[in-house]
Amino acid sequence: MNRSATTGEWDVNESVHIILPTSAGPLLAWAGRLPAAAAEGEGHGGYGILDPAELARAKAFTSEESRVEFVAGRVVQRRVVAELAGRKAAELRCAYTCNQCGADGDGAHGQPGYLFRGEPVPLRLSFSRCADWFLLVISQGSHGSGLGADLESAGNTTFDAFDDVALTSAERQHVASLPLAQRPRWRAETWARKEALVKATGAGLRRDPATIEAYPHQEPAVLENIAPHRLGLPADFAVGVAAVVNVAVHEPVLGAAGRARH
Numbered sequence: 550m551n552r553s554a555t556t557g558e559w560d561v562n563e564s565v566h567i568i569l570p571t572s573a574g575p576l577l578a579w580a581g582r583l584p585a586a587a588a589e590g591e592g593h594g595g596y597g598i599l600d601p602a603e604l605a606r607a608k609a610f611t612s613e614e615s616r617v618e619f620v621a622g623r624v625v626q627r628r629v630v631a632e633l634a635g636r637k638a639a640e641l642r643c644a645y646t647c648n649q650c651g652a653d654g655d656g657a658h659g660q661p662g663y664l665f666r667g668e669p670v671p672l673r674l675s676f677s678r679c680a681d682w683f684l685l686v687i688s689q690g691s692h693g694s695g696l697g698a699d700l701e702s703a704g705n706t707t708f709d710a711f712d713d714v715a716l717t718s719a720e721r722q723h724v725a726s727l728p729l730a731q732r733p734r735w736r737a738e739t740w741a742r743k744e745a746l747v748k749a750t751g752a753g754l755r756r757d758p759a760t761i762e763a764y765p766h767q768e769p770a771v772l773e774n775i776a777p778h779r780l781g782l783p784a785d786f787a788v789g790v791a792a793v794v795n796v797a798v799h800e801p802v803l804g805a806a807g808r809a810r811h
């Protein structure tokens with residue numbers, strides 16, 4: 550992965566990905582370091598494969614670091630989708646859907662999706678960034694909500710008000726019962742589950758996170774944490790994945806992922 554980061558060419562085949570068998574069908578999860586070089590040299594490299602609406606969003610960042618992370622993330626996501634769909638990355642058009650903007654959206658924010666020659670690419674996607682690391686989870690199915698993924702760092706949950714802002718009363722009680730050393734990881738895993746869940750349900754953060762149970766009695770089809778080492782992520786990361794609808798299982802997705810290992 551590091552090798553590709555120096556060339557600007559992010560290689561799907563070299564990045565870490567796993568297949569998660571779930572009751573909602575197999576989910577593919579990809580993770581790694583964002584290839585910052587993909588976002589260098591405007592008009593070249595990764596920029597060349599993005600849509601005008603994505604480039605407009607990139608330009609709007611006032612922080613160079615944020616702009617680079619945004620572009621690199623879009624490049625990674627598009628290359629993975631292109632590989633799975635058997636298309637060229639530059640041939641895909643982004644077709645994001647935003648619950649709040651509806652038809653007024655720019656097609657480049659909200660729930661990710663792509664078109665190929667006007668037809669939706671039949672993949673559900675959820676993308677998350679934490680510092681310069683990314684997580685991308687994909688399942689077969691028509692794009693839109695239904696799938697959520699979140700990447701968090703345990704270090705981001707250590708501020709004083711975290712428990713009051715982020716946890717339900719049952720969760721606050723539970724974290725207080727844990728040994729001190731285990732609390733940061735538990736908090737990060739719990740937060741990652743909540744974020745994944747609200748992404749999957751399309752609720753966004755309009756819902757107060759302190760009212761969302763990360764460990765509900767009646768779970769959606771999938772709501773789980775993935776151990777960071779399985780995805781080649783540093784040990785202080787937490788990964789949450791949620792899927793709330795049944796997704797059909799079709800061979801092409803797994804077939805493409807299998808080929809991608811060679």
Ligand SMILES: [Zn+2]
Pocket residue numbers: 647648649650651654658659
């Ligand atoms: Zn919007």
